[in-house]
Amino acid sequence: MAKAKIQAPKGVSEYVPPRSAAFEFVREALITPARKAGYQMIELPIFEDTELFTRGVGESTDVVSKEMYTFEDRGGRSITLRPEGTAGVMRAVIEHGLDRGQLPSKLWYSGAFFRAERPQAGRYRQFYQVGIEAIGLDDPAIDAEVIAIADAGFKAIGLRKYRLDITSLGDAQSRAAHRVDLVKYIASLNLDEATQLRAALNPLRLFDDKRPEVQKAMQDAPLLLDYLSENSKKHFDQVKTYLDVLGISYTLNPRMVRGLDYYTGTTFEFVHELLGAQSGIGGGGRYDGLMSELGGQELSGIGFGLGVDRALLAAEAEEVIDSQSFVSDLFIIPLGEAAKQKALTIAATIRTAGKTVEIAFGDRALKGAMKGADKSGARYVVVLGDSEIASATVELKEMKSGATSSVKIDSLISAL
The missing domain is CATH 3.40.50.800 (Anticodon-binding domain)
Structure with a gap:
């Protein structure tokens, strides 16, 4: 009697010939601009201590509260398969003293990441990303360069039907002023208990809620972009000026908060018009308090994570990959x-x-x-x-x- 075939777990992205050649092309196209800008490779473990993500990513996020693959190893330690890349990079930078050398420390990485999500087109439980981090300087020109590197990667693939959304999540002073009015506004809403608890941890999370009833309730909520301090506004204005100089078009999106709690200041996302609900092909931002939160110095940083799977889907949707190249x-x-x-x-x-x-x-x-x-x-x-x-x-x-x-x-x- 023939034995039953074993199939891959549900929700993972696999690439076999001939499509694997297209996947490799997309991944290399996203990495190459970072190499050319002087970023060096960092290879990280696929699993980390769970505390790295609860402290680094934020307990109020869906990533930490709902989507992590967490288990106890044989030594009784809580271990998590990495759901994103930045926290692991920051841990390695602190552990190996890269923040004590030449700054900014400029690093790139690529690999598989894991989130226990409901599988659908463009949303996988194992997915692939290319990312960079520039750590150590709070310079708006670096913000613009990081965005430009991502944009160059997408253009190298041949993508055209995407837009860049940008905003600023401000500094501590900006967020404190905004939080006062935002909390007052949220208190006036009729929300379920789970959403209220989430808002208590981080009220900005409600801007990221995908439920139509929550989106409608937040329609008139005060926007952080209107509360920027003088320094934050100046920084963000300079970022926009640099993007203009580089010829990179963008759309201001004051409701964008991204899905991770560590973002501050410049925040951005690339959105592709042919991918439907899962339209984000990459994004990132600045994170001013992440290193100190993880036990390191008070150093600023900025980076991005670009989805290789979704960039490939976008390239196929635009029909820009020539199979004869492979x-x-x-x-x-x-x-x-x-x-x-x-x-x-x-x-x-x-x-x-x-x-x-x-x-x-x-x-x-x-x-x-x-x-x-x-x-x-x-x-x-x-x-x-x-x-x-x-x-x-x-x-x-x-x-x-x-x-x-x-x-x-x-x-x-x-x-x-």
Whole structure:
């Protein structure tokens, strides 16, 4: 009796060929602008002490209160699969003393993150992000650069149908003044007990509530953007000026608070118009108190997390990824043992030049091997037999057009 097949857990995002090549392209496109801006890679553990997220992300957030994968390890410690990247980066910066060196400390990361959410298109329980953090300086020009790096990544993919929403969540003085009036306003609303408790922890969270009845109730709530202190307003005005200089268009969204409690000052989100309810493809902001909250210095920082899964969905929706970008440059069909040995050496040489080369293994007949070459999507194919080896010349066939040309084996790299 055949054994039952085991399937992947519900709600995870998996990528297999040929779509995995598109996933890799999107991820690299999002990472490359950070590398070019001098950001260095940091590799972090997938699980951390739960306290890192309860203190760093905020107990009032849905992420901490509803969505974390938390378990007790064999030593009785509470461990959580990372739901986001910034808290882990800050923990590592403090632990390894990166905040004691050259500032700002500029880091990038990528990998899988986990949230116990209800799976739907674009919302997964395991998802992938690319993120950066610039830690140590409170300079509006850095805010603009961080936003520009994200924008460059999306443009490198070829995305066009997205917008940038920005706001400022102000400094402590701004938020304190706003909180007084916001709490008074919320007290006048008829809210259920759970929502009241959430608002007591952080009243800004109600702006992020997706329920239509709460959104309607908050329609006339006082907006933090109207309470910015002189310093916060000046900082935010400078950020906007820098974005204007960079030619990056944006929309002011005073109701945006993002889903994490550590954000202060400049806050932003990229929204794609073709993704429906799960339209956010990335976002971030400044976090002035996070490092001290986690036991480090009083240093400011700013960063973002970009969704690789959603950026791929956006690219597919816009039809901007050319599948021909992910095929082999050359497919070699060897006929016989001597040809197979020669094919291995030819492939190794051409690969050192940065080309992608495949070989037809398994001693298939020529007709079957040609079918394999066609299915691989290779740009060119050569058949290698005794006569080709003796003459050191092959017939290079372009698969798309069917055109052939005689090429010396030693000249294959330039011919490709």
